[in-house]
Amino acid sequence: MKHAVTYKLLKTDERSKARRGRVHTPHGDIETPVFMPVGTAATVKAMRPEQVKELGAQIILSNTYHLYLRPGHEIVKEAGGLHKFMNWDRAILTDSGGFQVFSLGDLRKIKEEGVEFRSHIDGSKHFFTPEKSMEVQNALGSDIMMAFDECAPYPADRAYVKNSLERTTRWLARCKEAHKNVEQQSLFGIMQGGMYKDLRYESAMQIVEMDLPGYSIGGLSVGEPKELMYEVLDYCVDYLPKEKPRYLMGVGSPDCLFEGVERGVDMFDCVLPTRIARNGTAMTSMGRVVIKNAAYERDFSPLDPNCDCYTCRNYSKAYLRHLFKSNEILSAMLLTNHNLHFLVHTMENIRNSIEEGRFLEYKKEFFDAYGKF
């Protein structure tokens, strides 16, 4: 079957599972490994879309649950799709809404058919199913659509996780069946199985059989220790086909990016860089900078002397501190720009290091400079 989204493996590192690849989408090619900025409500918070492009982002993630509730997927469809609605002409990946719906806790009820939930905005009642998730994502017109899955919490007992992964597989088959726009959009499957090796294997075998254009590793970064996440990644990436892209959902701290790439992951997304930016924290080549600290009151140097982003070229820490303390919107704008630039460029450096056969050396250099996470 011909997919709208395809993957080409360009090179695999000799001393790790790190890989250089390229994902082709109807809205342009994506060099991998890649970090995808998050634009939850059809906007990467505090950024104009061309600024997101300028800093080198190749693809962004947007959220099905949020757009379904507000403004409503029919409105986005009438606007000409999400790309046109939000003025972003590069690739878009949408999640399935599953993770947000499950995060609602008491506000939702899981059945075999789907999930009943109440809106966090106005308390209205909704019912999400694999078919509904596909309908919404087809209306949004994202390049990569995610399957509607159940993400088991951590910790969760074996019976729960097994039950949940098997339902996820059944839902994936329904998603594949319901997906109406295979010419323009591609559906990625999601592996579940919690922290259980045999269940990860079971999940992988079931979803890989469906020959989807890409696979995500779900159910990680849900509260477990990082070491446990790395341990699970160590084996479960091997269960996925080499010729398809692998996406680790919701992971974006610099250390996790390196550890994920080392274990063969191609795609990452996370709200971390944009969220901590709004809280006044910058990621720099020398570690985190908490801009409100008194130490920066008269510090007229840039956030990161090794950064050539718009923020670092034009503004001092003293100015950024002033903006943050004054609750100025420009503070969020400038720190978001810097943090996204930092992660996107770190990922570019990672790609170069894989091409040049020095990924592990680059990882060590980066960690030595960045310090404690």
Next chain:
Amino acid sequence: MKHAVTYKLLKTDERSKARRGRVHTPHGDIETPVFMPVGTAATVKAMRPEQVKELGAQIILSNTYHLYLRPGHEIVKEAGGLHKFMNWDRAILTDSGGFQVFSLGDLRKIKEEGVEFRSHIDGSKHFFTPEKSMEVQNALGSDIMMAFDECAPYPADRAYVKNSLERTTRWLARCKEAHKNVEQQSLFGIMQGGMYKDLRYESAMQIVEMDLPGYSIGGLSVGEPKELMYEVLDYCVDYLPKEKPRYLMGVGSPDCLFEGVERGVDMFDCVLPTRIARNGTAMTSMGRVVIKNAAYERDFSPLDPNCDCYTCRNYSKAYLRHLFKSNEILSAMLLTNHNLHFLVHTMENIRNSIEEGRFLEYKKEFFDAYGKF
């Protein structure tokens, strides 16, 4: 005496007092009449400075009171001055701090020497004098500095207003004496006199005698009806010298700009366009648009079909409504950009209409389309 800031009168309208002129400053020439966006805390809220330039702003206003309190004028001076601190290389006008200090109400006490007040941020005690205002503005390095005046409230009795305008004159003499950087910065005087014609005349005669490079009309737009403001403008502009620029402080609604220009005013500033933008209101060629209105839910046309600003070129009302309702920062960014563009371009159209001898015709066209204010 040679001033850093000079004015050239290019043309006066034959059927009104509207004038085309040019203000020369150490940071570039300003075509007048001009609208000056406000950047209270060393940032035009929700805008990168080059975006403010791109939409055609020639000069911005920043606030002495706010910068004195936070981050502190010594820090701005150490940073290399306000232009460098905030990354704005065009002209800057700073107010004197007087208006903000007087607005503190119970938190301040007026004496002949100056005004004692408590910070609105932390309640700390401060004393502002004409000398202090000059010291702060010299540290900021603005191109145009405003005199430290007392702006009488409306309504105010004659004795209060007379006393206040005479103190303003004495304070102006102290400002002129205290101003330490005449080579690079120019001090403008401020006319007071409330709504009393003879007191306006008295104030004008006293300040014009000091041969300053520009004069402001203070004490208007302080709560009086617009008709009364126009009536006062009708006579008091004539008391100011033709060869100096005239600045009407704190005025920026489209109707007031036209009425002010018609009465011979050259410079205006106001927080209105940026403030209402953050509250979801746009100024357009067809009147105000309150973006949250349900009417725009599926309106995929731009805010203003006659506008070529970044916002109108790229986004629909439906998208802007979605952003506003979702409390997204991009909403403030896009609406601020549009509103500033609208006022700056309306002023450009006003300048062209004066040059072409059709100012009154343009005013009528604008009002007919804009509707009720």
